[in-house]
Amino acid sequence: MRRQDDVRVSQGFPPHVAADRAASRAQAALNVAGRGYGVGALGAPAGAHAAARPALPRRAAAAVALLCLPAALAVVVWSLIRSPLQLVLGLVLILLAVTAAWTALVHHGVSRLLAAIAALVALAATVALPDIRVVAVIAVLTGLTVLSAATAELAIAHDLTPATTTRAVGPARHGALLMNPWSGGGKVARFELEDKARELGVTPIVLRRGQDLRKLAEQAVADGADVLGMAGGDGSQALVADVARRHGVAFVCVPAGTRNHFALDLGLDRDDVPAALAAFGDALERRVDLALLGDLVFVNNVSLGVYATVVQSGAYRDAKLTTTTQLLPDLLGPQAPGFDLRFTRPDGSAAQAADIVLVSNGAYHLESLRGFGTRGSLDAGVLGVVTVTVDRARDVTALLSAEAAGTLRHFRGYRDWTAREFEIDSGQPLLDVGVDGEALRLPPPLRFRSLPGALRVRVPAGLAGGAAPPTRPAEGFTALWQVLWGRPARRRA
Numbered sequence: 001m002r003r004q005d006d007v008r009v010s011q012g013f014p015p016h017v018a019a020d021r022a023a024s025r026a027q028a029a030l031n032v033a034g035r036g037y038g039v040g041a042l043g044a045p046a047g048a049h050a051a052a053r054p055a056l057p058r059r060a061a062a063a064v065a066l067l068c069l070p071a072a073l074a075v076v077v078w079s080l081i082r083s084p085l086q087l088v089l090g091l092v093l094i095l096l097a098v099t100a101a102w103t104a105l106v107h108h109g110v111s112r113l114l115a116a117i118a119a120l121v122a123l124a125a126t127v128a129l130p131d132i133r134v135v136a137v138i139a140v141l142t143g144l145t146v147l148s149a150a151t152a153e154l155a156i157a158h159d160l161t162p163a164t165t166t167r168a169v170g171p172a173r174h175g176a177l178l179m180n181p182w183s184g185g186g187k188v189a190r191f192e193l194e195d196k197a198r199e200l201g202v203t204p205i206v207l208r209r210g211q212d213l214r215k216l217a218e219q220a221v222a223d224g225a226d227v228l229g230m231a232g233g234d235g236s237q238a239l240v241a242d243v244a245r246r247h248g249v250a251f252v253c254v255p256a257g258t259r260n261h262f263a264l265d266l267g268l269d270r271d272d273v274p275a276a277l278a279a280f281g282d283a284l285e286r287r288v289d290l291a292l293l294g295d296l297v298f299v300n301n302v303s304l305g306v307y308a309t310v311v312q313s314g315a316y317r318d319a320k321l322t323t324t325t326q327l328l329p330d331l332l333g334p335q336a337p338g339f340d341l342r343f344t345r346p347d348g349s350a351a352q353a354a355d356i357v358l359v360s361n362g363a364y365h366l367e368s369l370r371g372f373g374t375r376g377s378l379d380a381g382v383l384g385v386v387t388v389t390v391d392r393a394r395d396v397t398a399l400l401s402a403e404a405a406g407t408l409r410h411f412r413g414y415r416d417w418t419a420r421e422f423e424i425d426s427g428q429p430l431l432d433v434g435v436d437g438e439a440l441r442l443p444p445p446l447r448f449r450s451l452p453g454a455l456r457v458r459v460p461a462g463l464a465g466g467a468a469p470p471t472r473p474a475e476g477f478t479a480l481w482q483v484l485w486g487r488p489a490r491r492r493a
Contacts, residue, residue, distance in 0.1 A: 054155075054483045062155035062483040068148035075140055090137075097122035099397055156479040165379075166284040169250075169458065172227035175202040175280040176220040177254065178213065178240055180232030187256040191273045193231050202229070202280050217243040225249065227280060227458065231273075233257025234300050234436040238290075241455050242297035245290060250456040252279040259437070262299045265362075265375045266459055278460035287453040288378040291361035293446060296435060301360035302448070303434040304424065305339045305388075306332060332396050342425045343387075346417045355413075356388035359448050363418050367406040381452030382418040389413040422448040 054062075100119035177197045179188045188194065188206070197204040203225070205216055217228060217240045229252035230240035237253055244251040254276040255263035266288075268276050290297050338353045345351055358364075363384035366373040375384075390399055390413055402411040409416070424431075426444040433440045 053486055058155050059484055059486060061151040062480045065148045065152040065155055066480050066484065068151075072148075075137060093122045093125050099401065152480060155483045166286040168461070169283050169285045171281045171283075172202070172250075174224045175200075175227040175229065175252075176205060176223075176225035177202050177229040177231060177252070177277070177280075178205045178207065178216055178220065178236075179230075179256070180207050180213070180236050183232040183236065183257045184260075185258070187273055188231055191256070193254065193256065193274065193277070196274050196277055197280075200277055200280055202277070207232075213239055214243060221247045221249060227252060229254055229277075229280065231256040234260065234262050235438040237262050238297050238299045238436050241290060241299060244456070245297070245451075245454050248456075250285060250458050252276065252458050261301075265378055266457065268459065275460065279458040282461045283458040284461055285456055285458050286379070288455050288457050289361055289381055290451040290454045291359075291383060292449050292451060293359075293433075293435060294442075297451075298436050299361055300436050301358055301364070301384075302436075302446075304341055304357040304359075304431060304446075305355050307356060307358075308432040308434040308439075332390060332399075340426045340428050341431075343423065345415070346419065351387070351389075353389065354387045355390045356386070357424065358384075358386040359422055359424075360384040360386075361450070363416070366416070367408055379453060380418075381450055382420060383422055383448055383450050384416065384418055385422055386414070386416045388415075420450050424448075 097119045100115045100122060177193070179193055181188045194204040194206060203220070205220060207213055207216065213236060217230075220228060221243065227250045228240055228244045230237050231254035234257055236257070241251050241253075253263050253266055253268065254273060255268055255270045256273055260268075260270045263270055263276070290299060292298075293302050332355065339355055341351075341354045341357055343351050343354075343357070358366075360375070360383065362375040362378050362380055363382060364373040364375055364386070366386055388399070388408075388411065390396060395411075395413060399411055399413070402408050408414060424444065424446045429443060430441040431444055431446065433442050433446070
């Protein structure tokens with residue numbers, strides 16, 4: 001079956017969104033002519049960072065990233081000259097060890113034991129090679145790869161931010177910050193967010209046992225809040241964002257959850273949680289999309305199939321890797337039944353089953369299911385759809401190897417496309433569903449649709465926004481070369 005990439009549905013935005021965006025553009029023009037639209041902390045217009053000359057540290061990082069490639073090639077050539085057979089044997093043994101380890105994950109009993117033993121033997125054989133320099137060479141190549149990726153991100157991520165329409169806004173007149181004290185292992189207390197909110201003149205509202213978060217958010221709006229913030233995980237962010245959407249008030253995302261994918265794609269620093277509170281002061285405001293599953297709003301993604309079933313386990317939240325390892329044989333092993341998930345592909349053909357389905361608010365640049373990747377845009381007005389179908393007799397090891405290597409898009413059972421609406425049916429009475437990481441069981445059919453430009457989001461003034469990596473190796477090389485020579489790495493249309 002041929003892979004379908006980026007099949008877009010050519011429908012326009014709803015009239016009220018189109019009118020709102022037109023009004024925003026008109027206001028932007030007035031602001032540019034008058035007050036200086038979108039002026040950030042350094043006095044530059046919002047988005048002007050992409051045209052700035054790269055600083056010396058970024059140019060140095062680009063040089064290091066580019067030099068890692070010839071360095072790695074030199075190491076390989078040197079190694080082949082000195083001990084070609086041992087180097088090749090070492091790489092083969094490492095490949096065998098990884099493959100055997102993944103095989104052990106999806107089998108029970110004797111099969112799992114034999115695969116685990118094979119993995120250990122392969123690793124031991126690698127270390128026991130007569131010329132230990134082979135192991136060192138493999139370690140050096142791995143280190144150069146990691147170093148190249150890290151310095152490349154430092155060099156070009158600043159410039160490769162998606163173009164967004166923002167406007168400068170003043171401080172909130174009556175800001176309210178809702179907080180989930182249990183999210184992220186207690187980040188609300190650890191970062192003293194309640195006290196810091198009060199210092200900024202923002203009303204803190206801490207969720208207590210037995211309280212309804214939506215009702216608290218509704219009450220905050222009823223009490224006069226013109227900006228609603230949420231300090232918590234992505235599930236809580238979605239709920240409060242929905243309240244803000246319905247009442248037309250602005251929203252502030254404070255990344256106090258575990259993974260904080262929404263904050264990442266908004267360009268927030270997930271490690272500096274209190275910094276997000278600055279969005280209640282002078283800030284930049286933009287419109288972003290939300291997505292619906294039935295009447296349920298989500299900000300990131302909805303998963304079905306393998307991942308959704310794993311999330312349903314009560315042990316998953318505290319022991320993700322262990323729980324996944326225990327459940328994989330039952331979900332993808334040779335005797336595992338398939339998932340009854342029916343949908344229509346973009347070419348109009350009907351699919352009767354899939355092992356993984358991911359429906360997202362905006363299209364992800366997805367190379368692995370571990371972190372669900374990043375989104376290049378939060379205002380494209382589309383859903384991203386990813387499906388993965390596994391032939392249990394021959395595909396499981398290839399899938400898990402692709403997952404481990406971050407090359408999921410090249411797995412033969414992988415498909416992705418975009419659409420404004422999407423529907424999943426099933427013969428099952430209830431489907432396991434993971435909605436922004438929260439485990440639910442819902443009756444089919446499941447109907448998804450995008451809500452373009454539905455949410456007003458504020459971010460701290462001067463914040464550039466989320467960066468998406470280049471999607472092709474040639475684009476990444478060109479971007480690094482541009483930065484090295486002191487020119488911004490602009491995103492290609």
